[in-house]
Amino acid sequence: MAMGFLSAKTARLSATMGQVPRLAGLWTNLRPSLIWTSLVLLLMLFCWAGLLDVLERERREQEADALKEAEVLARTYAGHLYRSLESIDQITLYIKHGWETSNGTIRLEKVAPEGLYPTDSGLYLSIIDRRGDLVTTTIPFPSKVNIAGQPYFTLHLARDGEFYVGAPQIGPFSRKPIIPFSRRLSDRDGGFSGVVVLSAQPQYFIAGYDKLTLGRHGLLAITNPDGSPRIVRVGDEVYLPENQPFRSNPVFDSRSGSRLLPGIDWFKDGRSRYVAWQVTERYPMMALAGVDQDSFLSPFLKRRQQIVSTAALVSVGVLAILALVIALSLRLARRQQELATIQHTYRIATEAANEGFYIAEPVHDSRGNMTDFKIIDCNHRGADFLRHRRDDLVGKKVSEVYQGETRDFILEVLKRAMINRHYEGEIDLGGLGGEGPRWAQLRILRPESNLAVNMRDISDTKTHVAELQRIGNEDALTGLPNRHWLNGFLPDALKAAVHSRKKFALLYLDLDGFKSVNDSKGHEAGDEVLCHAARRLREAVRPEDRVVRLGGDEFLVILENLAGSRDAAHVADRIQEAFRPPFRITKGVHSVGASIGIAVAPKDGQDSDTLLKHADSAMYAVKKAGKRGYRFFDISVAEEESSREALMREMQHALDYDQFIMYYQPRVDTGNGHTCGLEALVRWVHPVRGLMEPLEFIPLAEETGLIVRLGEQVIKKVISQLAYWSKSGYPLVPVSINVSVRQLEGGSLADTLSVWLRSCRIDPSLVEIEVTEASVARHGADVLQTLAAIQNMGIKLVLDDFGTGYSSLSQLQEMDFDMIKVDHTFAARLEDSEQGTALFNAIITMAHSLDMRVVAEGVETRQQASTLRALGCDEIQGFLVSPPLPPAEHPPTPPVTLPAPA
Ligand SMILES: Nc1nc2c(ncn2[C@@H]2O[C@H](COP(=O)(O)OP(=O)(O)OP(=O)(O)O)[C@@H](O)[C@H]2O)c(=O)[nH]1
Numbered sequence: 086m087a088m089g090f091l092s093a094k095t096a097r098l099s100a101t102m103g104q105v106p107r108l109a110g111l112w113t114n115l116r117p118s119l120i121w122t123s124l125v126l127l128l129m130l131f132c133w134a135g136l137l138d139v140l141e142r143e144r145r146e147q148e149a150d151a152l153k154e155a156e157v158l159a160r161t162y163a164g165h166l167y168r169s170l171e172s173i174d175q176i177t178l179y180i181k182h183g184w185e186t187s188n189g190t191i192r193l194e195k196v197a198p199e200g201l202y203p204t205d206s207g208l209y210l211s212i213i214d215r216r217g218d219l220v221t222t223t224i225p226f227p228s229k230v231n232i233a234g235q236p237y238f239t240l241h242l243a244r245d246g247e248f249y250v251g252a253p254q255i256g257p258f259s260r261k262p263i264i265p266f267s268r269r270l271s272d273r274d275g276g277f278s279g280v281v282v283l284s285a286q287p288q289y290f291i292a293g294y295d296k297l298t299l300g301r302h303g304l305l306a307i308t309n310p311d312g313s314p315r316i317v318r319v320g321d322e323v324y325l326p327e328n329q330p331f332r333s334n335p336v337f338d339s340r341s342g343s344r345l346l347p348g349i350d351w352f353k354d355g356r357s358r359y360v361a362w363q364v365t366e367r368y369p370m371m372a373l374a375g376v377d378q379d380s381f382l383s384p385f386l387k388r389r390q391q392i393v394s395t396a397a398l399v400s401v402g403v404l405a406i407l408a409l410v411i412a413l414s415l416r417l418a419r420r421q422q423e424l425a426t427i428q429h430t431y432r433i434a435t436e437a438a439n440e441g442f443y444i445a446e447p448v449h450d451s452r453g454n455m456t457d458f459k460i461i462d463c464n465h466r467g468a469d470f471l472r473h474r475r476d477d478l479v480g481k482k483v484s485e486v487y488q489g490e491t492r493d494f495i496l497e498v499l500k501r502a503m504i505n506r507h508y509e510g511e512i513d514l515g516g517l518g519g520e521g522p523r524w525a526q527l528r529i530l531r532p533e534s535n536l537a538v539n540m541r542d543i544s545d546t547k548t549h550v551a552e553l554q555r556i557g558n559e560d561a562l563t564g565l566p567n568r569h570w571l572n573g574f575l576p577d578a579l580k581a582a583v584h585s586r587k588k589f590a591l592l593y594l595d596l597d598g599f600k601s602v603n604d605s606k607g608h609e610a611g612d613e614v615l616c617h618a619a620r621r622l623r624e625a626v627r628p629e630d631r632v633v634r635l636g637g638d639e640f641l642v643i644l645e646n647l648a649g650s651r652d653a654a655h656v657a658d659r660i661q662e663a664f665r666p667p668f669r670i671t672k673g674v675h676s677v678g679a680s681i682g683i684a685v686a687p688k689d690g691q692d693s694d695t696l697l698k699h700a701d702s703a704m705y706a707v708k709k710a711g712k713r714g715y716r717f718f719d720i721s722v723a724e725e726e727s728s729r730e731a732l733m734r735e736m737q738h739a740l741d742y743d744q745f746i747m748y749y750q751p752r753v754d755t756g757n758g759h760t761c762g763l764e765a766l767v768r769w770v771h772p773v774r775g776l777m778e779p780l781e782f783i784p785l786a787e788e789t790g791l792i793v794r795l796g797e798q799v800i801k802k803v804i805s806q807l808a809y810w811s812k813s814g815y816p817l818v819p820v821s822i823n824v825s826v827r828q829l830e831g832g833s834l835a836d837t838l839s840v841w842l843r844s845c846r847i848d849p850s851l852v853e854i855e856v857t858e859a860s861v862a863r864h865g866a867d868v869l870q871t872l873a874a875i876q877n878m879g880i881k882l883v884l885d886d887f888g889t890g891y892s893s894l895s896q897l898q899e900m901d902f903d904m905i906k907v908d909h910t911f912a913a914r915l916e917d918s919e920q921g922t923a924l925f926n927a928i929i930t931m932a933h934s935l936d937m938r939v940v941a942e943g944v945e946t947r948q949q950a951s952t953l954r955a956l957g958c959d960e961i962q963g964f965l966v967s968p969p970l971p972p973a974e975h976p977p978t979p980p981v982t983l984p985a986p987a
Pocket residue numbers: 562595596597598599600601603607608609610611612615636637638708712863
């Protein structure tokens with residue numbers, strides 16, 4: 086049912102707060118790293134673009150350089166070609182002139198070629214006659230061929246005056262590749278008389294190929310102005326027109342220039358070349374120079390390759406780093422998202438709970454010290470705890486929320502939790518003012534870098550505990566602090582006083598004659614007196630002094646910061662004065678005094694137990710000295726106390742070592758003089774002090790509680806004795822055992838008796854229990870219950886010391902005793918006065934009317950016995966019959982001859 090309610094509430098809250106948009110959350114967490122990644126990518130692209138641009142520009146510069154170099158080469162080569170053609174032209178002119186002036190008689194074989202052209206130039210001169218036959222030549226072994234069909238012969242035959250440059254061909258005389266240069270020879274009439282031909286080996290024109298500059302793939306060529314090649318050299322290879330390296334004739338639209346001829350379009354070897362061209366002066370020839378692109382750009386391309394490789398490597402590295410960053414960011418974002426989801430879920434859950442929940446983040450100063458905490462999240466309940474609205478609280482610093490000591494406390498606690506990762510305690514929120522819980526249970530955990538703080542309202546519990554504490558520390562009757570409070574207060578207060586060397590006094594007070602109020606007017610009257618006494622005590626001391634009710638009619642006054650012992654005496658005087666007037670209560674007026682024992686610290690004790698004990702001892706001494714007064718603890722009190730303590734220790738020892746024995750005093754039936762019962766009386770066989778009477782140790786045994794143990798031993802001894810006599814075959818008479826009120830209060834007396842009677846197989850009717858008037862007068866419900874239980878077992882109850890003033894006749898009526906033992910003082914008074922006899926008579930009459938037997942105690946004379954017999958007293962006990970006798974083989978049954986009734 087409760088779960089159902091909770092989940093419904095959670096669902097409602099969840100609906101109002103909305104689901105966490107998962108993707109949006111993931112995106113939010115991932116966004117910074119994606120932005121950074123994009124920026125880095127952009128930068129990288131930018132760098133690449135810049136680098137490629139620079140490289141491209143450099144490439145273009147390289148190409149420009151290549152073109153320039155080709156142009157220089159082409160120009161140089163064209164100049165060289167021009168000079169060669171000119172000199173060839175000169176030679177043909179010279180020969181023409183010689184031929185024509187010698188009238189056809191010049192013989193070239195004789196004309197030393199030296200001077201005309203270098204002999205190793207591979208040039209040959211030939212003269213052809215008008216029919217086309219060779220006339221003379223510098224060729225060593227010319228073939229006999231008619232060249233009338235040669236183009237230059239046909240041209241010169243038709244026209245005059247031109248210097249003819251032919252295409253490369255196989256020379257008709259030399260049968261080697263040549264380029265023919267020719268002029269027309271004329272006779273005197275100007276008619277055609279032949280042709281002078283200068284044959285040059287094609288290599289002659291391309292001998293200027295500079296391998297160092299042009300490399301293995303450079304190009305040098307001579308072409309006609311239309312681009313058709315005459316001779317081409319590529320590296321070491323020389324190409325003639327019929328076997329040229331061009332795919333098609335390069336065509337140029339200017340006399341000089343340069344450009345890149347892509348290998349794929351222009352060259353059979355497929356290599357691209359920067360080609361420059363230059364038409365020679367005067368001669369219809371064009372010089373070409375080509376720089377191989379790959380060879381020229383190779384260093385640049387190599388360098389570019391290196392640069393690009395390095396850049397690519399760097400880029401790959403950067404990309405790898407980016408990929409790593411993205412992967413990590415994605416993982417982190419996922420974790421943050423998961424964390425946010427958990428936080429969100431937790432908050433929904435905490436919203437449904439009744440507890441305050443916060444997440445606090447540490448705030449550091451510029452030096453890195455943790456100085457404060459910021460509340461980064463909380464639930465509504467948490468905001469209520471701190472008297473805020475949630476929206477206002479989130480984002481605030483802790484120091485802005487709390488003030489004063491609470492702020493210092495909470496900051497300290499949070500710092501401690503940061504170090505220890507955990508803190509648990511309580512916090513007082515009262516300082517925050519406003520409406521909200523006063524006390525909270527604080528629980529702080531540090532899962533990671535922030536703190537998770539949890540607060541639970543414990544105001545009710547605190548109030549309850551405070552109330553319980555108050556009740557536990559307060560005496561319900563008088564409203565004064567009680568012994569429980571004293572136990573908590575005294576040790577610390579005393580320690581502080583001793584430490585600060587201040588005097589400190591305890592006034593132990595016990596009312597005098599208080600019991601008689603209870604006895605005569607009842608318990609309520611006694612209570613009234615106690616309340617009055619408490620009030621008078623409070624009024625008699627200073628407000629800062631403390632008055633404690635220790636229990637019963639005992640009080641304690643605590644005086645701190647005493648100037649001296651005299652002050653304590655003054656206070657005791659004032660108390661005595663306060664108790665002088667009688668107490669007016671509902672049921673009359675009662676005079677109750679006070680006995681006060683004073684102990685002063687540190688002189689009389691430095692710890693609370695000692696000081697209390699000494700004050701008690703001093704009070705005890707006042708009681709013994711006659712009551713109504715005060716006295717300080719001193720050496721004589723201490724001595725008395727120590728002798729009591731010594732006796733107590735000895736008694737304990739005696740109980741351990743079985744030093745107690747039983748005496749038995751017979752009772753005699755006044756009718757026949759036979760022993761009709763025995764009273765068991767305890768004696769202490771003290772190893773030093775000798776045989777001790779009960780009066781010497783029973784009061785102390787009562788006071789210290791040892792009476793309970795002693796009482797048990799007595800019961801055991803008596804019943805065992807009865808068993809022994811029984812086994813020995815002696816006739817048994819009932820034996821009465823005295824028990825103290827302490828034994829009756831304990832509640833175990835009936836059991837003890839039952840156990841021993843059963844184990845010793847003694848009939849309960851052989852045992853009687855004697856209780857004093859005093860113990861019955863103070864009876865509580867438990868005492869009466871115990872007595873009833875004993876009686877129900879078949880054990881007779883005897884009221885001892887009757888007439889000592891504790892119980893009235895009417896009280897006696899209420900109690901169902903089997904026998905009363907009249908106090909020995911009554912027997913003594915029998916002989917003194919008639920009144921004594923009358924009184925005894927009245928007692929006997931009254932007891933008999935209540936169906937109780939009467940035993941006269943302390944009968945010592947025959948006269949007393951006679952009177953008692955006459956009065957109808959059932960039994961007598963006393964020295965006349967027998968003093969108490971030690972245990973013997975048989976029960977003490979002395980024969981008594983009773984006098985005749987008086
Ligand atoms: N009315 C009443 N009586 C109590 C209360 N507590 C204890 N008593 C009784 O107070 C009495 C205190 O006993 P005593 O101090 O021996 O009596 P007393 O007559 O003052 O004896 P002295 O101190 O020797 O003068 C006992 O009879 C207790 O039963 C109580 O709360 N109310």
